[in-house]
Amino acid sequence: MVDGKKTPLASAPGDSGILFIPEGKVVHFSLTSADTTHGFWVPDLLINSAMDPGTTGHLDLTASKLGTFIGHCNVSSCGRGHAGMSFTVKVVNQDDYLKYLSSLK
Numbered sequence: 732m733v734d735g736k737k738t739p740l741a742s743a744p745g746d747s748g749i750l751f752i753p754e755g756k757v758v759h760f761s762l763t764s765a766d767t768t769h770g771f772w773v774p775d776l777l778i779n780s781a782m783d784p785g786t787t788g789h790l791d792l793t794a795s796k797l798g799t800f801i802g803h804c805n806v807s808s809c810g811r812g813h814a815g816m817s818f819t820v821k822v823v824n825q826d827d828y829l830k831y832l833s834s835l836k
């Protein structure tokens with residue numbers, strides 16, 4: 732969530748999700764899981780948080796560098812499909828973030 736607005740995870744079935752976030756803004760994540768414990772790990776952004784079923788964890792992030800970063804689940808015991816549990820985080824400047832949001836309409 733950025734400035735009180737939800738930030739969608741752009742993805743299509745079978746594709747890894749892409750999360751766009753603006754540089755220098757506090758982004759609030761609400762993290763949970765539908766089945767078992769998974770990890771929300773983006774090492775280049777120093778994010779490492781667990782997502783547990785039945786609970787909602789909270790994480791605030793202010794990305795201080797532009798770029799494209801890879802995230803993974805880092806709970807190897809989470810089950811079948813673990814190897815494919817990755818996503819992309821794109822940290823963009825404020826103008827590009829607003830363009831991205833406009834493209835969703």
Ligand SMILES: [Cu+2]
Pocket residue numbers: 768769770804805806809810813816
């Ligand atoms: Cu997992």
